[in-house]
Amino acid sequence: MQVKHWSFALAVLAAMPSISQARDTTLILDFHTVVVDATEEGRLDGSVKFYLAGEKVPGKASTLHEVVTNKKTNAFNKSDDEACSWVLKSALIALQDEAKKAGANAVVDISSYYKRKEMRDSKNYECHAGAFVAGVALKGKLAKLK
Template identity: 50%
Template sequence: MKPALCAAALTLCAGALLATPALARDTKYMMPLQEVLDMPEAKEKLDDSFRFYLSGQKTPKVLERLDSGVSNRKTNGVGKSDEDGCRWAALSALIALQDTAKTKGANAVVDIVSYYKKNEVASPTDYECHAGAVVVGVALKGTYAKVAP
């Protein structure tokens, strides 16, 4: 009888543990986009004739608006500060937006908003980043456009 009670107790405990949601770290940061654009790696990987404009930021005259797009990028946060991970993920998101925009004939991405978990956050200076225990992520949404030089 005792082994049956022990087995039942273990089954209940195991079921309770499996039903408990995991508490993962998800720290939100608002970071200046200019810090990303000033990175030496950004100067190497981003086309210097291409432009990025956050929502609310003053832009040159928009000659043509094309499609909108989203870039959701993650980076390994192990061994990096959250802030460094945010900058790397944001740079990766900008590269992806730039590459897609160029295929559409655009020379800029305008009205960029943070789009983490499809929640729009607009700022004329900052982007939203989320850092977990292992992964850091940035999602950006913007409109591909042709702007005046």
């Protein structure tokens, strides 16, 4: 009887590497579509504008300080695009809150910053989606636009 238990335990342990190697799919998705959706849904109030790295900022901007946000969301039973959109909205809300606290009306020079690897793109953001979790990390500068 003991041998059967050990055989079962070994079989379970042998299967563990395939279970523990979680999916981590990198997606590069449109940033501004999500900003518009979040504003229309009322999740963003429109008082803070968002500009990706390389985007032209209207008027003159005086930057205050750098901010970083790293958000995760439950991706279970969601498409990768849906989970990534949801988690970007959470990151944008966090940036909006930081900007308002600092008296800023914009976040400029935004780049993706997943695992501290910077991806600068004037149109897209980077999201990592797994079977259960999706994540977005952003780095930017709080600014006052005139």
